Amino acid sequence: MLERDIEKTFYSQEQIQDRIKVLGAAISNDYADKNPLVVGVLKGAVPFLADLVRSMNIHMEMDFMDVSSYGNATVSSGEVRILKDLSTVVEGRHIIIVEDIIDSGRTLRYLVDLLLHRKAASVKIVTMLDKPEGRVVDMEADYIGFEVPNEFVVGYGLDYAEDYRNLPYIGVLKPEIYENN
Numbered sequence: 001m002l003e004r005d006i007e008k009t010f011y012s013q014e015q016i017q018d019r020i021k022v023l024g025a026a027i028s029n030d031y032a033d034k035n036p037l038v039v040g041v042l043k044g045a046v047p048f049l050a051d052l053v054r055s056m057n058i059h060m061e062m063d064f065m066d067v068s069s070y071g072n073a074t075v076s077s078g079e080v081r082i083l084k085d086l087s088t089v090v091e092g093r094h095i096i097i098v099e100d101i102i103d104s105g106r107t108l109r110y111l112v113d114l115l116l117h118r119k120a121a122s123v124k125i126v127t128m129l130d131k132p133e134g135r136v137v138d139m140e141a142d143y144i145g146f147e148v149p150n151e152f153v154v155g156y157g158l159d160y161a162e163d164y165r166n167l168p169y170i171g172v173l174k175p176e177i178y179e180n181n
């Protein structure tokens with residue numbers, strides 16, 4: 001059972017779903033006639049993106065990028081690599097990047113700069129979680145689900161060594177989970 005490994009819950013399934021309805025309504029209002037390209041950052045953003053787009057009552061397109069700076073570690077390597085690029089032409093498009101978390105800010109700094117370089121008409125960020133204390137580079141999201149303290153969180157897309165992504169809420173693991181690895 002996944003639940004047994006969780007020390008404490010930060011945000012419940014119900015809190016997450018309620019917050020997503022608010023975010024989806026705000027984004028729908030701001031992008032009503034813009035046919036935005038919603039860019040999900042694999043793999044962590046998948047559960048959030050799946051729920052968020054269904055709360056957006058506007059025309060939109062979806063694409064995915066896979067970038068990695070963590071591997072199996074709980075601390076960023078500092079180097080961002082593209083593992084899978086978009087299949088959509090970005091020039092002239094209004095882009096909404098969907099992330100599960102902003103921590104050091106390196107992943108999003110890299111992606112925003114890349115998409116602006118490709119001549120996107122605009123680039124905005126929606127993140128489920130913001131960890132302001134983790135910031136190493138300057139980066140702020142335009143839409144934020146919740147703030148989290150400077151702890152390694154899992155669930156709702158966020159993994160530890162690829163595990164726990166399917167937990168439907170957000171929490172922290174018991175210390176022994178790390179000790180056993």
Ligand SMILES: O=P(O)(O)OC[C@H]1O[C@H](OP(=O)(O)OP(=O)(O)O)[C@H](O)[C@@H]1O
Binds near residue numbers: 100
């Ligand atoms: O602000 P940062 O310090 O850059 O951290 C945020 C990034 O870290 C995680 O990705 P990860 O590289 O672990 O890939 P994953 O989504 O496949 O788990 C997360 O999904 C964000 O993309």
Ligand SMILES: Nc1nc2[nH]cnc2c(=O)[nH]1
Binds near residue numbers: 101103151152153160
């Ligand atoms: N699972 C997980 N991935 C992250 N990537 C950056 N910060 C975090 C975090 O707190 N948890």
